[in-house]
């Protein structure tokens with residue numbers, strides 16, 4: 001008790017002379033506060049500073065200068081601070097950094113200078129002396145490029161954040177930085193990834209190039225990224241990729257190619273991606289997926305194919321089926337004929353797929369594939385009919401039309417089934433029965449068609465009455 005009181009009184013009397021174990025010893029700069037626990041953190045954020053404080057406590061381990069109005073960093077701007085690990089200058093107004101500004105910060109691990117919108121140029125020797133830097137944040141500045149040799153001393157750098165700048169190409173400065181694990185280059189203006197842009201990045205696990213203007217990727221541009229796990233290439237201008245674009249990316253777990261202009265997918269693209277779990281191909285203009293495309297994706301869990309121009313999805317594309325927790329197919333103009341019957345069965349059996357709106361044939365347009373009843377003729381699927389209802393439907397709202405179509409389709413399918421069961425097999429022996437265009441409109445001859453016509457007439461009248469009844473019910 002006595003000892004305790006004594007210690008406290010000594011400390012309070014002589015705070016400068018008898019330092020507490022972790023506190024900042026030297027005076028805290030004016031307008032800043034300094035923590036007295038564990039390590040010495042100097043907090044000068046939102047202090048309205050237009051210039052750097054003259055001096056910092058020499059045992060400072062972290063300095064936060066965020067959200068001030070600092071414009072300029074002179075040479076050795078922070079003096080010598082051997083304990084400093086983290087320095088943050090986010091949201092200032094820095095426009096010029098004198099070469100050697102950070103000299104004296106030999107143990108700095110993290111440097112943050114994000115959102116300094118007037119930084120458009122960096123000298124080759126900007127980061128001289130920062131030999132231990134692990135993380136550098138230059139996001140939200142106004143950089144168009146950086147010198148190729150700017151990171152010559154930053155061999156320990158692991159994370160480079162440069163998103164939201166004006167880079168027109170992947171900065172050559174990162175080439176060969178074998179310790180880099182994360183690169184953030186999203187929201188720049190990069191137009192191409194050249195064969196040598198990403199050479200020697202053997203530790204890279206995360207690469208973000210989304211929301212650039214990439215329209216060309218050179219063959220094997222990613223071949224050195226053997227440890228890459230997450231790769232964002234979405235929201236660019238890619239309309240094609242080289243045959244062996246992703247060759248060698250055997251650790252890749254997530255690939256995002258969404259929001260590009262791809263029309264065809266080649267089976268050679270993904271052949272090495274045996275660890276891929278999530279693949280985004282949404283928001284392209286896909287028309288065609290080559291058979292075998294997903295053949296080697298033995299780890300795939302989720303596949304996004306929504307918002308494309310796909311009309312069909314041949315079953316062999318998914319052979320062999322290792323696959324899948326989720327398959328996203330909505331917003332495509334699906335042609336819900338017998339070639340998609342397998343998919344309907346899949347939906348029902350595995351519940352991995354939902355939401356496949358049919359765009360055609362017209363008899364099922366607007367329905368979900370799960371609602372389409374495929375007729376069988378002697379065990380063989382019969383395609384839903386293509387109707388010509390341009391005259392009949394002109395005054396009916398499209399949703400009503402769809403309901404109407406589907407009712408007709410169901411009735412017709414039943415009718416067809418009956419017809420088939422009654423000896424038409426000899427004419428339609430086992431092959432898929434493709435209903436002729438206009439089969440159900442006026443003016444086409446033949447016994448079958450006439451039978452269909454009269455059935456249709458009855459159906460139409462019945463449905464009209466039904467619909468009128470409905471809408472009157474609705475009125476009252």
Ligand SMILES: *[C@@H]1O[C@H](CO)[C@@H](O)[C@H](O)[C@H]1NC(C)=O
Pocket residue numbers: 069071093095118
């Ligand atoms: C920031 O710097 C620019 C140019 O260096 C200057 O035009 C602008 O007024 C400065 N803004 C503030 C808030 O100091």
Ligand SMILES: *[C@@H]1O[C@H](CO)[C@@H](O)[C@H](O)[C@H]1NC(C)=O
Pocket residue numbers: 154155156176177178179
């Ligand atoms: C990677 O980092 C290790 C230690 O952190 C270092 O020895 C090595 O030289 C670095 N590699 C490069 C290419 O800088």
Ligand SMILES: *[C@@H]1O[C@H](CO)[C@@H](O)[C@H](O)[C@H]1NC(C)=O
Pocket residue numbers: 263264288
């Ligand atoms: C896409 O594939 C189709 C069918 O193989 C082919 O006709 C077309 O030329 C291909 N388009 C492109 C851009 O490769």
Ligand SMILES: *[C@@H]1O[C@H](CO)[C@@H](O)[C@H](O)[C@H]1NC(C)=O
Pocket residue numbers: 267268270271272292293295296
């Ligand atoms: C799948 O992998 C095997 C073995 O690596 C390879 O021979 C085959 O070409 C790959 N398939 C595709 C479609 O690339």
Ligand SMILES: *[C@@H]1O[C@H](CO)[C@@H](O)[C@H](O)[C@H]1NC(C)=O
Pocket residue numbers: 263285287308309
């Ligand atoms: C895909 O569909 C959209 C509209 O749905 C169309 O504008 C675009 O031209 C189509 N793309 C291709 C490659 O057919």
Ligand SMILES: *[C@@H]1O[C@H](CO)[C@@H](O)[C@H](O)[C@H]1NC(C)=O
Pocket residue numbers: 388389390391437438441
């Ligand atoms: C549908 O019928 C109208 C006239 O009744 C005709 O002009 C049109 O070409 C037909 N469309 C199809 C797809 O048969």
Ligand SMILES: *[C@@H]1O[C@H](CO)[C@@H](O)[C@H](O)[C@H]1NC(C)=O
Pocket residue numbers: 417418421422
């Ligand atoms: C053949 O059609 C008649 C009515 O026309 C029906 O009663 C009968 O069940 C049909 N036969 C088969 C095998 O479907």
Ligand SMILES: *[C@@H]1O[C@H](CO)[C@@H](O)[C@H](O)[C@H]1NC(C)=O
Pocket residue numbers: 426427429
């Ligand atoms: C099926 O019909 C085609 C003509 O439509 C005919 O050439 C073929 O011999 C028929 N096959 C059988 C098994 O009846």
Ligand SMILES: *[C@@H]1O[C@H](CO)[C@@H](O)[C@H](O)[C@H]1NC(C)=O
Pocket residue numbers: 378425426428429430
């Ligand atoms: C229809 O199915 C029956 C029973 O499976 C079969 O014996 C018959 O040959 C089939 N007819 C045609 C034309 O395929």
